[in-house]
Amino acid sequence: MNRTIIININSIVFHIEEDAYDTLRSYMIDIKKHFGNTAESKEILEDIENRIAEMFNERIQTGRKEVINLDDVQRVIEQMGRVSDFEESEGTTVEEDFRDEQQAGQAPHVEYVGKKLMRDPDDKMLGGVCSGLAHYFGIEPIWIRIVLVLFFLLGGSGVLAYIILWIVMPIAETRADKMAMRGEEPNLQNFKKSFDQEAKSFSETFSGTGERIGRGARTAGNLLSGCLGLIGKMIAWVMLIFAGLNLLGLFIFYMFNMMNLFGLENPMFFPPLKGLATNDAILALTFGFLAIAIPFFALFFWLTRILFKTDKLNSYLSLTMFAAWIVSIIGIIYYCIATSQDFREKSTINVQKSIQPQEVYYFTEKDIRVLDASEQDSLKSKFNIQLDGQDLRNYLHRDISIYFESIDSLSQPYIQYSYSAKGKTYQLASERAHNIAYEAIQEDKTLLFPSHFLLKKNALDRDQQVTVTVYLPQGAKVVLQREIEHKIRDISYWECRNNYPNENQQKYTEWTMSGVGLLCAQPPKPKEEEEVKSKKKALLDDVEIKKDSIIRIDGSNVTIEVKDNNVKINTKKEES
């Protein structure tokens, strides 16, 4: 069996066998090169092509066949004559004249044959990109492969470059392509050389292995379906459904996450993706999807093959899938490493903002997730975000700590904000720290601390923190609202709240700034129960000591008489 190609010579269609086509093509290329590229030569070529078409037609009609084969092409070429025949009949001087005429300014006999950048299917590890590049630069493919691996290790750019090149570079399918790839002149001599090479390598590498693998898989499949019988089939069915559902689930998960990444908000969001820029997240998500889905797909397909005895997967497709799987795994590892690298350096930026001195400072929290109608839109415009629905949830950060420090009683109070973030380099970290937007708002005596901080410019989640230190002069009175309790560090809000009579309903605590920091202004409440207990204990101690005594419990007409180790309790009613 022979593959045929459909060609069109001067709008006449011929079916031509593949090897015949290759020969014809290289012959035509030879001729084109011989005649150069001018209006005159175009006409000559047209005449020649026309004549070839006519001769093919004659051969088809006389031979009563449909397809042009190699023999036909060779006969036609013989009749038309090769380039060497033309040169002979024209004579060298004539040819030189001709060339000078056509290609003035171009050195005769120096023929530059441009190489074509194509993937080499005969010498490939994945897609033949490396060997294609190697042909192009005229070096051994191993060097390109080493460089690519180095690029991958140094930052992963190699993977992306490889994938792009794989897509962009065409594969050298025909012999003429391969010769163009190697930069050989596509004439008949080289063509023959190429054919011999190919035949050799083909017989060496391919003939055995592929067939053997195929046969192995087939017998394994038969054996399995034979041995396991019904139970095996049931297990296979369960596994098939399991694999199918997994694939479906993965696909849905993938699609919804993709929608999220492309701005179509939905609740299905995979949190680790937040740590990546959108472009990276798309790639990482795809890698992750492929890395998990491909094994499931392979399982699924294998099971369908066993259950339904379908054909095995095209070997090219399965190789591509395997390659994609490997690339995905490498991609995921790369993103894990790259992202963890992005937490290496930490940068902190300190900003001091003075606050108006007051006698009493009220500290409270403002939950920015709730917009209240009377509020100015200052927050919204300041941070330029949409405060609706889940949109917010992904971008709000609440790693905020508030500390209190004392300063001299005459000094101006101020707040120091420390913004910190992490990054691959110190510079990157400090850039991220700069993008934190967080500041308290003073309204007379009240200092409003927003509940969350925001990141400007869609910054990545890189362990951003805000530490607020409030410096207040000694003697200042502070009221801490309960909402802000969870942000306050160092002092025990809870203990102070316990000092209030009704601690669970207490909405605030009062403090005074002292030399050692904030002190609870509320004195501890009298500990009634403990007092009673200790009184009773003291009483009992008395009982022990005094052997003979009468204890009268006030107001209850009860007397306890202790006499000669006997205790007598009287509950006489007092005579009125």
Add this chain to the structure above:
Amino acid sequence: MIAENTQTQMRKGILEYCILSIISRGEIYASDIIGELKKAQLLVVEGTLYPLLTRLKNNGLLSYTWKESSSGPPRKYYQITDEGRAVLSRLDVTWKELVFAVETSLQGRND
């Protein structure tokens, strides 16, 4: 080398003259010209003819018309132009001169 060169030069000159005279007999298709030339053992391969025909046509000595063919693509039929005829008659004279010259030279050698 020189011998070969001279040979091809001689052939080339004669070839154009012969083509012109073949076409001057009447409208003719390129491959029929080749048949004639092959019979005369002047030309072996067809490919050589097309550049010559194109050059003669571009110099205004020939013209062609497209004609439908029963088998295959339409064919170019060549015919000689008036200018071609003029050139041909001049070449006829030249050829006679050449024949005379060559014969005289050869006679001298043979004697």
